[in-house]
Amino acid sequence: xxxxxxxxxxxxxxxxxxxxxxxxxxxxxxxxxxxxxxxxxxxxxxxxxxxxxxxxxxxxxxxxxxxxxxxxxxxxxxxxxxxxxxxxxxxxxxxxxxxxxxxxxxxxxxxxxxxxxxxxxxxxxxxxxxxxxxxxxxxxxxxxxxxxxxxxxxxxxxxxxxxxxxxxxxxxxxxxxxxxxxxxxxxxxxxxxxxxxxxxxxxxxxxxxxxxxxxxxxxxxxxxxxxxxxxxxxxxxxxxxxxxxxxxxxxxxxxxxxxxxxxxxxxxxxxx
Amino acid sequence: xxxxxxxxxxxxxxxxxxxxxxxxxxxxxxxxxxxxxxxxxxxxxxxxxxxxxxxxxxxxxxxxxxxxxxxxxxxxxxxxxxxxxxxxxxxxxxxxxxxxxxxxxxxxxxxxxxxxxxxxxxxxxxxxxxxxxxxxxxxxxxxxxxxxxxxxxxxxxxxxxxxxxxxxxxxxxxxxxxxxxxxxxxxxxxxxxxxxxxxxxxxxxxxxxxxxxxxxxxxxxxxxxxxxxxxxxxxxxxxxxxxxxxxxxxxxxxxxxxxxxxxxxxxxxxxxxxxxxxxxxxxxxxxxxxxxxxxxxxxxxxxxxxxxxxxxxxxxxxxxxxxxxxxxxxxxxxxxxxxxxxxxxxxxxxxxxxxxxxxxxxxxxxxxxxxxxxxx
Numbered sequence: 001x002x003x004x005x006x007x008x009x010x011x012x013x014x015x016x017x018x019x020x021x022x023x024x025x026x027x028x029x030x031x032x033x034x035x036x037x038x039x040x041x042x043x044x045x046x047x048x049x050x051x052x053x054x055x056x057x058x059x060x061x062x063x064x065x066x067x068x069x070x071x072x073x074x075x076x077x078x079x080x081x082x083x084x085x086x087x088x089x090x091x092x093x094x095x096x097x098x099x100x101x102x103x104x105x106x107x108x109x110x111x112x113x114x115x116x117x118x119x120x121x122x123x124x125x126x127x128x129x130x131x132x133x134x135x136x137x138x139x140x141x142x143x144x145x146x147x148x149x150x151x152x153x154x155x156x157x158x159x160x161x162x163x164x165x166x167x168x169x170x171x172x173x174x175x176x177x178x179x180x181x182x183x184x185x186x187x188x189x190x191x192x193x194x195x196x197x198x199x200x201x202x203x204x205x206x207x208x209x210x211x212x213x214x215x216x217x218x219x220x221x222x223x224x225x226x227x228x229x230x231x232x233x234x235x236x237x238x239x240x241x242x243x244x245x246x247x248x249x250x251x252x253x254x255x256x257x258x259x260x261x262x263x264x265x266x267x268x269x270x271x272x
Numbered sequence: 273x274x275x276x277x278x279x280x281x282x283x284x285x286x287x288x289x290x291x292x293x294x295x296x297x298x299x300x301x302x303x304x305x306x307x308x309x310x311x312x313x314x315x316x317x318x319x320x321x322x323x324x325x326x327x328x329x330x331x332x333x334x335x336x337x338x339x340x341x342x343x344x345x346x347x348x349x350x351x352x353x354x355x356x357x358x359x360x361x362x363x364x365x366x367x368x369x370x371x372x373x374x375x376x377x378x379x380x381x382x383x384x385x386x387x388x389x390x391x392x393x394x395x396x397x398x399x400x401x402x403x404x405x406x407x408x409x410x411x412x413x414x415x416x417x418x419x420x421x422x423x424x425x426x427x428x429x430x431x432x433x434x435x436x437x438x439x440x441x442x443x444x445x446x447x448x449x450x451x452x453x454x455x456x457x458x459x460x461x462x463x464x465x466x467x468x469x470x471x472x473x474x475x476x477x478x479x480x481x482x483x484x485x486x487x488x489x490x491x492x493x494x495x496x497x498x499x500x501x502x503x504x505x506x507x508x509x510x511x512x513x514x515x516x517x518x519x520x521x522x523x524x525x526x527x528x529x530x531x532x533x534x535x536x537x538x539x540x541x542x543x544x545x546x547x548x549x550x551x552x553x554x555x556x557x558x559x560x561x562x563x564x565x566x567x568x569x570x571x572x573x574x575x576x577x578x579x580x581x582x583x584x585x586x587x588x589x590x591x592x593x594x595x596x597x598x599x600x601x602x603x604x605x606x607x608x609x610x611x612x613x614x615x616x617x618x619x620x621x622x623x624x625x626x627x628x629x630x631x632x633x634x635x636x637x638x639x640x641x642x643x644x645x646x647x648x
Contacts (some may be wrong), residue, residue, distance in 0.1 A: 074306070118438060162358075164356045164357070165360045165361075167327055168356060168360040169373070170346070170348045170349075171325060171347050171361070172353065172421070172422075173348045173377045173378055173425065174348055183362060183364075187362075187363065187364050189364070216479045217336055
């Protein structure tokens with residue numbers, strides 16, 4: 001009884017801010033401008049399949065790079081002395097305290113053709129490199145902005161691995177490579193999964209990063225949706241349909257990811 | 273049977289953060305024996321085990337295994353296996369894969385592994401548990417998996433770091449019997465660490481009593497109990513009354529103001545000594561001039577016997593008896609010569625063996641009153 005009444009405010013919150021908006025997206029996606037039922041919006045999504053593919057490709061690339069870069073760092077931090085761990089984790093989170101737009105703007109001034117990096121290259125007598133408005137710049141922006149969300153869950157899982165379990169593996173004859181492959185990495189799977197989810201989902205649906213660092217030619221789904229609601233191509237019905245398709249795609253991706261965890265560690269994933 | 277030393281520690285010294293844990297430590301363990309390192313927490317027994325396992329590098333000294341120096345060998349290259357305090361099972365693997373871990377690392381064939389895992393699980397009575405999640409097993413079952421996992425590697429020496437500490441009393445007793453049985457079956461050398469003296473006495477071929485990073489005594493459980501070397505051992509192993517005394521001559525000791533016949537010799541004339549008398553070795557008699565007399569201070573019912581505290585000239589004796597005595601009663605204590613054990617004075621003298629509850633009464637026991645009474 002008690003827990004029921006305590007959960008009421010949350011229920012109300014969820015209905016107002018989660019259930020209703022989701023339902024509205026559904027309604028918009030299946031109706032036309034005059035409110036009649038139609039499948040045309042969904043059919044219209046098909047023409048943007050290249051944008052979807054690009055978004056998923058760049059998002060996946062950014063996720064893999066974040067994992068490859070973030071895992072060793074999370075591992076090193078988890079092995080550091082306790083006092084140093086806090087400092088290192090704070091350094092990882094430090095950029096997150098700065099405004100997201102500002103951070104991305106900073107990258108623009110760095111990557112521009114006449115930006116700081118090219119300026120330095122020229123000073124060293126090297127030719128300029130075109131970086132801004134490329135897919136590489138977009139992926140860089142994604143990795144830079146979202147890598148803390150990879151490092152934090154990995155770190156929290158890695159610090160929880162009991163030292164004696166690693167010793168047990170060594171004791172049974174595993175060298176450091178085998179200890180990592182057979183014990184540390186499998187045991188950190190929940191962290192890998194939540195890290196991948198937390199980087200992939202925002203990376204796929206971002207619109208600011210691609211707008212600022214990708215120029216007009218590297219349009220992502222986020223930009224497309226942005227345009228349907230706020231841009232020149234005002235069409236909330238199509239925007240909702242695109243959102244719906246994106247949501248389904250992300251759910252499928254997450255479902256596939258969670259399959260990996262099914263027979264893995266039982267100590268549920270840690271969301272930070 | 274010729275005894276062959278399998279593990280040999282020579283002049284080991286270890287300190288953590290400037291604090292010495294082991295000092296000039298020497299120990300030789302014979303092949304096929306059940307050896308227990310016994311001592312209070314912080315005595316260095318777990319560190320000793322970890323040095324043999326390869327997890328702690330001694331600051332100085334060497335570790336030998338079968339005559340070969342292994343001081344610098346990492347843990348995964350040593351043919352010893354450990355059962356950790358909290359089992360340290362792999363939570364992401366089921367029972368079968370936990371037991372198979374060591375063999376898979378050593379690239380054994382799956383057929384060989386299947387046979388061995390079956391054999392091991394059979395030995396620890398866990399047949400049919402192959403696919404169970406180790407996180408959902410009871411403490412006793414996890415313990416068995418840990419044993420099977422370690423023994424599946426066919427180690428020459430099994431190191432056990434307080435493996436029964438987390439189990440309840442009943443399960444503990446069962447596992448003690450089971451471990452002893454497994455040790456006898458396999459013939460593997462067991463090096464067992466515990467702070468529980470009863471456990472050490474009931475399981476071991478040899479007990480190594482440790483305190484403050486040094487070995488206090490090595491011997492069979494019987495030796496350790498009956499012939500403790502110093503006040504620490506006498507107090508740590510079982511209950512002891514340890515009384516200040518003087519060895520007048522061979523077979524004649526004086527304490528509590530009386531002279532007693534005993535079976536010890538080889539002391540200097542009039543050498544100050546510690547006298548150990550076990551609570552169960554004191555017989556209660558009616559008070560008379562022939563015996564030590566005292567007043568019953570406290571009676572505790574312990575099931576099979578009563579544990580009573582008797583005040584004899586200010587020194588509190590513990591006596592275990594099946595007779596029911598009343599508090600305040602005056603009684604005599606009769607002690608046979610072979611129940612008196614004489615020890616040289618040591619750094620531990622005066623710190624153990626008096627059952628007084630008040631520290632100010634401790635002083636009285638150090639000045640035995642002169643007397644002529646003699647015990648036959």
